[in-house]
Amino acid sequence: xxxxxxxxxxxxxxxxxxxxxxxxxxxxxxxxxxxxxxxxxxxxxxxxxxxxxxxxxxxxxxxxxxxxxxxxxxxxxxxxxxxxxxxxxxxxxxxxxxxxxxxxxxxxxxxxxxxxxxxxxxxxxxxxxxxxxxxxxxxxxxxxxxxxxxxxxxxxxxxxxxxxxxxxxxxxxxxxxxxxxxxxxxxxxxxxxxxxxxxxxxxxxxxxxxxxxxxxxxxxxxxxxxxxxxxxxxxxxxxxxxxxxxxxxxxxxxxxxxxxxxxxxxxxxxxxxxxxxxxxxxxxxxxxxxxxxxxxxxxxxxxxxxxxxxxxxxxxxxxxxxxxxxxxxxxxxxxxxxxxxxxxxxxxxxxxxxxxxxxxxxxxxxxxxxxxxxxxxxxxxxxxxxxxxxxxxxxxxxxxxxxxxxxxxxxxxxxxxxxxxxxxxxxxxxxxxxxxxxxxxxxxxxxxxxxxxxxxxxxxxxxxxxxxxxxxxxxxxxxxxxxxxxxxxxxxxxxxxxxxxxxxxxxxxxxxxxxxxxxxxxxxxxxxxxxxxxxxxxxxxxxxxxxxxxxxxxxxxxxxxxxxxxxxxxxxxxxxxxxxxxxxxxxxx
Amino acid sequence: xxxxxxxxxxxxxxxxxxxxxxxxxxxxxxxxxxxxxxxxxxxxxxxxxxxx
Numbered sequence: 001x002x003x004x005x006x007x008x009x010x011x012x013x014x015x016x017x018x019x020x021x022x023x024x025x026x027x028x029x030x031x032x033x034x035x036x037x038x039x040x041x042x043x044x045x046x047x048x049x050x051x052x053x054x055x056x057x058x059x060x061x062x063x064x065x066x067x068x069x070x071x072x073x074x075x076x077x078x079x080x081x082x083x084x085x086x087x088x089x090x091x092x093x094x095x096x097x098x099x100x101x102x103x104x105x106x107x108x109x110x111x112x113x114x115x116x117x118x119x120x121x122x123x124x125x126x127x128x129x130x131x132x133x134x135x136x137x138x139x140x141x142x143x144x145x146x147x148x149x150x151x152x153x154x155x156x157x158x159x160x161x162x163x164x165x166x167x168x169x170x171x172x173x174x175x176x177x178x179x180x181x182x183x184x185x186x187x188x189x190x191x192x193x194x195x196x197x198x199x200x201x202x203x204x205x206x207x208x209x210x211x212x213x214x215x216x217x218x219x220x221x222x223x224x225x226x227x228x229x230x231x232x233x234x235x236x237x238x239x240x241x242x243x244x245x246x247x248x249x250x251x252x253x254x255x256x257x258x259x260x261x262x263x264x265x266x267x268x269x270x271x272x273x274x275x276x277x278x279x280x281x282x283x284x285x286x287x288x289x290x291x292x293x294x295x296x297x298x299x300x301x302x303x304x305x306x307x308x309x310x311x312x313x314x315x316x317x318x319x320x321x322x323x324x325x326x327x328x329x330x331x332x333x334x335x336x337x338x339x340x341x342x343x344x345x346x347x348x349x350x351x352x353x354x355x356x357x358x359x360x361x362x363x364x365x366x367x368x369x370x371x372x373x374x375x376x377x378x379x380x381x382x383x384x385x386x387x388x389x390x391x392x393x394x395x396x397x398x399x400x401x402x403x404x405x406x407x408x409x410x411x412x413x414x415x416x417x418x419x420x421x422x423x424x425x426x427x428x429x430x431x432x433x434x435x436x437x438x439x440x441x442x443x444x445x446x447x448x449x450x451x452x453x454x455x456x457x458x459x460x461x462x463x464x465x466x467x468x469x470x471x472x473x474x475x476x477x478x479x480x481x482x483x484x485x486x487x488x489x490x491x492x493x494x495x496x497x498x499x500x501x502x503x504x505x506x507x508x509x510x511x512x513x514x515x516x517x518x519x520x521x522x523x524x525x526x527x528x529x530x531x532x533x534x535x536x537x538x539x540x541x542x543x544x545x546x547x548x549x550x551x552x553x554x555x556x557x558x559x560x561x562x563x564x565x566x567x568x569x570x571x572x573x574x575x576x577x578x579x580x581x582x583x584x585x586x587x588x589x
Numbered sequence: 590x591x592x593x594x595x596x597x598x599x600x601x602x603x604x605x606x607x608x609x610x611x612x613x614x615x616x617x618x619x620x621x622x623x624x625x626x627x628x629x630x631x632x633x634x635x636x637x638x639x640x641x
Contacts, residue, residue, distance in 0.1 A: 090609070124609050139600045146602050156609040172616060180612030266614070274616040298619055346621045 001209075004073055005307065010252030014352075017064035017250060024060035028414060029053040035407035044380035051373040052411070058366045059418040061359075066239075066422035069246030070429050076311045079204035087183035089121040089203055089263075094170045096128040096163075098190040100141035105570035106193055107145055111153045113563045117196030119203070120152035121186070124178070126170045127159045135159065167259070168275055168291035175273075179266045189260035192219065195314030195563045202263040202312065213268030213304025214296065217315035218244045219261040222556050222564050226490060228459075228543040229321035231452050234552040236319070238439060238448070242426045244310035254300045254352045255308040259292035261315045265304070269295075272302035278342055282479035283335045290336025293360060294343060297353035316556070316564060321490035322544035323459060324500050327466040331480045334364045334470040367467035374529065378511075382518035423449055438555030448551040459539060461532045465504045490544060497541030508533025 003009070032052050036045030091110070095103055107123055114121055125142065129135050145155040160173055171187065179185075184206055186199055194217075202215055218240065224233040248255065273295045278285045288294055296306045320326040337360035343349075344357055390398060427449050430436050439445040473480065492500075512530050515523050523530075532539060556564065 122609075136600075143600065143602070146607055157604075157607040158609065159604065174609065175614055176616050178609035178612050179614035179616075181610055270614040270616045272619065274618045276618045276621055279622060294621070343621055345623065347623060 002074070002077070002307075002309075004249050005252050007252060010250065013068050013246075013249045017061065017068055017246075020064045020067070021057050021060040024063075024414070024418065025053050025057035028056035028411060031407050031411050031414070035404035035411075042380075044376055044383070047376045048373060048380065051369050051376060054362075054369045055366055055373060056415060056418070058362055058369075059415065062243075063418045063422045065246035065250065066243055066426060067246070068249050069242040069244065070425060071245075072433060073245055073248070073311055076201075076309075077205070077208075079201070079208045081200060081204040081207060085207075086120055087203060087207060088181060089119070089184040089186065089199075090174075090178075090182045091121050091123045091186040091188060091199070092126060092171055092174060093123060093188050093190065093192075094126045094128065094167050095138075095190045096167070096170075097131055097134050098129070098138075100134075100138040101574050102571065103138075103190055104141050104145060105567050105574060106191075107142075107155060108570055109563050109566035110194060110196070111145075111151075111155070112566060113194075113196035114153050114199060115151075115196070117200045119196050119200045121199065121203075122153065122182075123155040124174055125155065125157045126174055127157065128163045128166070128170050129159065130163065165275060165277075165291075166287055166289075168273075168288065168295070172274060175266060175270050179270055182266050184263055185266055185269065186263045187260055189317060191318040192260050193222070193316040193563050193567055194261060195561065198312060198314030199263070205309075206263055206265060209305070211305045212265065212307060213272070213299040213302070214255075214257055214262055214264040214306045216255060216257055216262040216306070216308040217312040218308070218310040219258075219315045219317040220554075220556055221319040222316045222561075223318045224321060225546050226321045226544045227455070227546070227548045227552075228323055228326070229319060229490070230548070230552040231455050231543075232319050232326075233557075234439070234448050234554055235452055237554040237556065238430065238445070239423065239426050241310050242429060244308065248308050248310060251308065251352065251356075253305040253307060254350055254356075255296065255306045256356065257292040257296035257299075257306060261317060268299055268302065268304045272298040272304065278339070283474045283477060284339055284342055286479075288336075289332060289339055290360070293337075293340065293356060297343075297346075297349050297356070300350050300353055301348050314561060314563070316561065322492055323462065323540045324492065324496070324544075325490075327463075327470075330463075330467065331470045331473075334467065335474045335480050337361055337364055338471065338474045364467055364471050367464050368471050370464055371468045374526070378515055378519060378522060378526075381522050382514075384519075420453065423453060438558065440553035440558070444551065444553060448553065451548060451551045455543070457528065458532050459543065461508075461529045462501070462504060462536050462539060465507065465533065465536075491546070492541050492544040494537065494541050497537040497539075497544075501536035501540045504533050504536035508536070 029049050029052060033041070033045070033049050036042070036049065093103065093107065103125065107125065111123065123145075125145075127135075127138060129138050142155075142157060146157065156178075158174070160170060163169070165172060171185075175185070184203055186194070186202070188194070198217065202217065205215055206212055221229075221233040221236045224230045275288050275291055275294060275298075277287060280286070299306050320329055340357040340360055344354055427446060430439070430445065431442055436442045436445040439448060470480070508530050511526070512523070512534070515526055515530075560568065
């Protein structure tokens with residue numbers, strides 16, 4: 001067993017992180033309560049204390065995860081695999097109205113990489129494509145994959161007309177009908193890329209430990225071009241490995257499944273992962289949207305180990321290139337995570353699996369809590385009466401109300417610290433571990449950290465608005481379905497930005513006018529929130545452009561990994577040779 | 590980029606031959622929700638109609 005996965009260490013890490021979060025929560029609540037007591041504790045103060053406790057607790061939990069992940073893990077275990085005993089493995093590529101030229105190029109690049117690594121795994125492209133034109137384009141684009149039938153990496157292709165259970169149902173259909181052919185399945189997304197050596201290592205790890213049901217890698221983002229996309233790409237490469245180490249230490253053998261770039265034991269999946277439809281209509285009933293978390297919980301319930309190993313290299317995916325695409329994906333994730341409210345009481349789940357569901361639910365409810373905190377703060381200031389300097393009938397000197405500036409500043413510093421300290425600590429760790437060279441050197445890596453922090457702070461109010469709207473929609477029973485990501489929407493025009501962000505601008509203007517009228521002293525405090533809201537269309541647009549190129553460098557951008565380079569080369573060759581139906585392209589995850 | 594369906598060449602493969610070989614596995618539907626509690630009326634009915 002990996003040293004960091006030993007149950008006692010896992011428990012200690014969990015207790016340490018929870019204690020840290022609880023202490024920060026108590027400190028924030030006590031500080032704000034003290035401020036309220038100075039001026040007479042009222043209902044507004046009670047609400048503010050409750051909300052700051054939720055939001056600070058959540059921030060502290062995230063910070064604790066980073067702190068737990070700061071020490072490096074032991075080197076990746078060396079596990080061998082002989083060609084004679086190579087277990088039958090299928091690489092599953094579920095697609096649904098995807099760009100087939102890209103799918104074909106990815107499979108070709110991975111097939112070559114697998115051949116070089118000596119991995120005789122099959123591919124299975126599992127199509128849920130529904131649009132007739134897209135289906136014709138898909139078949140024609142994928143045709144070159146089928147002509148090499150006798151190679152060690154055969155490519156199968158199956159089109160499903162009954163799209164039961166969406167992506168999870170697509171994989172389930174494969175397991176039900178053809179799972180008996182294979183010992184392992186590597187689950188990918190349409191935009192995933194994995195090196196052959198990575199897949200070889202993951203198969204060997206599964207062979208080495210028959211108790212593992214699923215092994216999840218930490219995919220790095222590649223191919224980002226915009227400021228927003230490259231900031232996310234930088235964060236996923238620079239910060240995420242540390243957060244992921246913390247997560248791995250705390251989750252132990254009840255780890256996460258993120259739906260792709262993972263290997264699973266077919267027997268475990270067939271035993272445990274037949275997902276039912278939840279009773280009642282969407283958004284809380286019907287198909288389970290965020291199926292991966294549920295499948296991980298079910299594997300653990302079935303006695304299988306689920307591990308996430310951030311040390312595994314050579315695993316890649318693409319990310320949204322603008323805020324709109326991000327918000328659209330987040331809307332689906334929001335509904336999927338809130339749907340887990342129905343599963344908190346599911347029979348037989350481990351306590352940690354339930355806690356993981358709670359985390360997913362809280363990650364969206366916290367946006368509402370931040371919004372509510374701001375509103376409560378404004379209303380509290382607006383409804384506060386004028387100070388009474390002479391409360392007693394016979395009083396010679398005026399009595400000034402206690403100032404609560406100290407507590408408010410202390411709270412702001414504390415919250416800011418919880419946001420900034422993990423990033424600074426990760427930067428210090430990267431300098432100590434000499435991994436900044438991959439990010440353009442220490443100075444450039446620091447500039448990237450600062451730029452990413454500034455950009456995140458600027459778009460945070462927009463994300464708060466999008467997430468709050470998503471939560472409100474789900475809680476009001478509105479099903480967001482499986483929204484499409486239109487192709488080629490990376491770079492947005494000002495008109496696109498205005499259409500997407502005008503409601504945020506109007507909200508920001510309304511808040512500013514209200515605060516100027518009702519509580520003008522608050523206006524300066526609210527500027528970091530109101531200014532980004534008012535300029536939301538500009539922010540949405542400009543961050544989708546390929547600017548800030550001198551920062552956000554990542555290792556996989558400076559030296560292209562072989563499988564990514566091969567994919568790019570094939571795409572460059574294919575450019576302009578294939579036609580794709582407009583408006584028929586969506587992402588399956 | 591647009592796609593003109595007249596560009597499509599005839600797909601040269603039998604779709605059935607491209608599907609993975611049939612090797613079925615049982616995949617039981619998991620229980621994620623507790624069974625609904627029977628109502629009082631239901632319980633009473635069961636009590637009196639158990640031999641029906």
